[in-house]
Amino acid sequence: MTHKVLVLGAGYAGLVAAKRCARQVRSNEVSVTLVTAIPDFVERPRLHQLATGQAIESVPVARYLRKTSVRLVIGSVVGIDLDARTVTTVQAGEPHVMPYNTLVYALGSNIDVESVPGVATHAWSLVGSGAASQVCTRLQVLAQRKGRVAVCGGGLTGIEIATEVAESFPDLQVTLVSNARPGAWLSPKAQAYVTRTFETLGVATRSGGRVQEVHADELELDDGGRVPFELCLWAGGFRVPKLARASGLAVDNQDRAHVDSNLESVSHPGVYVIGDAAAVAGAWGSELAMGCRTGGLTGPKAADVIAARLTGREPGRFRYRYIHECISLGRRHGLIQFLHADESPKRSILTGRKAIAYKNATLNGAKVLFRHPGPVLARRRHFISNGKSAKGPSQYRLPK
Numbered sequence: 001m002t003h004k005v006l007v008l009g010a011g012y013a014g015l016v017a018a019k020r021c022a023r024q025v026r027s028n029e030v031s032v033t034l035v036t037a038i039p040d041f042v043e044r045p046r047l048h049q050l051a052t053g054q055a056i057e058s059v060p061v062a063r064y065l066r067k068t069s070v071r072l073v074i075g076s077v078v079g080i081d082l083d084a085r086t087v088t089t090v091q092a093g094e095p096h097v098m099p100y101n102t103l104v105y106a107l108g109s110n111i112d113v114e115s116v117p118g119v120a121t122h123a124w125s126l127v128g129s130g131a132a133s134q135v136c137t138r139l140q141v142l143a144q145r146k147g148r149v150a151v152c153g154g155g156l157t158g159i160e161i162a163t164e165v166a167e168s169f170p171d172l173q174v175t176l177v178s179n180a181r182p183g184a185w186l187s188p189k190a191q192a193y194v195t196r197t198f199e200t201l202g203v204a205t206r207s208g209g210r211v212q213e214v215h216a217d218e219l220e221l222d223d224g225g226r227v228p229f230e231l232c233l234w235a236g237g238f239r240v241p242k243l244a245r246a247s248g249l250a251v252d253n254q255d256r257a258h259v260d261s262n263l264e265s266v267s268h269p270g271v272y273v274i275g276d277a278a279a280v281a282g283a284w285g286s287e288l289a290m291g292c293r294t295g296g297l298t299g300p301k302a303a304d305v306i307a308a309r310l311t312g313r314e315p316g317r318f319r320y321r322y323i324h325e326c327i328s329l330g331r332r333h334g335l336i337q338f339l340h341a342d343e344s345p346k347r348s349i350l351t352g353r354k355a356i357a358y359k360n361a362t363l364n365g366a367k368v369l370f371r372h373p374g375p376v377l378a379r380r381r382h383f384i385s386n387g388k389s390a391k392g393p394s395q396y397r398l399p400k
């Protein structure tokens with residue numbers, strides 16, 4: 001009987017995991033199915049470009065899967081039964097129960113619009129290409145009357161949105177609001193560059209107070225301050241779906257699943273959790289941050305572990321480290337902050353248009369990985385039965 005590998009989510013982690021796993025096994029022995037809610041791959045690090053009227057490429061997931069044995073299912077995952085080993089999806093309005101032997105959970109994260117009151121009602125977030133296009137229309141209308149835009153969140157996403165909006169719509173009054181100084185984690189040289197770029201683009205900053213509530217036309221801060229706006233863009237952190245917790249997987253207080261060094265759930269063998277949905281320990285101890293690179297590292301690793309275990313081989317060691325943080329500040333200014341192995345900032349940075357080119361190359365590199373997730377020639381397609389000769393049947397750890 002065919003062993004069923006079910007991959008949930010076709011983002012930076014899941015797409016690569018599905019393709020790379022399929023390349024290493026025989027399709028008559030192992031079927032790989034990828035389930036995702038949206039037919040197109042959404043390049044989220046470019047959504048702020050879409051929100052400011054720039055065209056960004058949208059590639060159907062099906063195109064990335066051409067000439068592979070991966071079966072694509074467009075549907076929303078609404079439930080996981082870890083005891084029965086089934087996943088319930090809604091496809092074209094109809095519920096479907098999909099059995100699996102091995103599960104890869106890669107449902108990612110999105111901007112948290114629930115933790116602060118008023119965000120879901122009065123603020124806009126770049127949660128997808130539809131939302132980004134609607135924000136674009138609003139920005140265009142608001143620019144005609146030189147309106148005020150409040151961007152909430154001094155992390156990477158907030159900084160990128162504020163600068164992109166200010167550069168594309170110089171008539172708008174853009175204020176970046178955050179509890180800490182925007183980019184406070186960067187090296188002093190990098191922080192100085194960000195501050196200079198804010199001045200050049202006319203981005204005002206308001207830091208020190210945490211947004212307590214978003215009202216229809218102003219932010220209420222916990223230091224008593226109020227920031228008026230005509231449009232509020234929310235970038236106050238990411239949140240992962242509650243599905244992992246609801247299904248009974250062991251999760252942390254952010255609902256990210258606890259996994260071991262092979263990315264397997266510590267509570268449920270045979271379930272692998274990758275990308276933003278997983279709380280993966282970093283080499284230096286703390287967790288890997290959410291980001292595309294985490295998907296790009298954990299997706300291939302999970303595929304290799306699953307393929308190795310199915311074919312009686314030992315998974316290799318998980319090697320990873322982050323080397324940079326790529327930040328766009330509009331289309332003329334960019335910042336690459338190089339990192340030490342523990343993710344603390346090095347002194348060295350790259351700025352200006354060179355940094356923009358570097359970031360573009362990095363984002364395009366991810367798309368190369370989607371097309372060619374390795375192993376290079378797919379020549380190591382192993383039979384499950386071949387595993388017997390490698391280590392002996394007792395070495396298998398096939399999920400039931």
Ligand SMILES: Cc1cc2nc3c(=O)[nH]c(=O)nc-3n(C[C@H](O)[C@H](O)[C@H](O)COP(=O)(O)OP(=O)(O)OC[C@H]3O[C@@H](n4cnc5c(N)ncnc54)[C@H](O)[C@@H]3O)c2cc1C
Nearest residue numbers: 009010011012013037044045076077108109275276291292
């Ligand atoms: C505006 C914005 C800007 C960003 N900029 C950067 C940046 O510059 N650099 C960076 O490193 N990171 C950036 N990020 C974060 C980055 O996009 C994520 O960390 C990354 O996408 C996570 O990859 P993932 O594969 O874990 O999950 P995702 O990319 O979130 O993929 C999850 C997949 O699961 C699908 N899915 C989710 N729920 C369901 C469901 N119930 N049923 C079926 N399918 C479902 C989704 O449609 C998607 O295909 C940004 C995020 C946003 C929102």
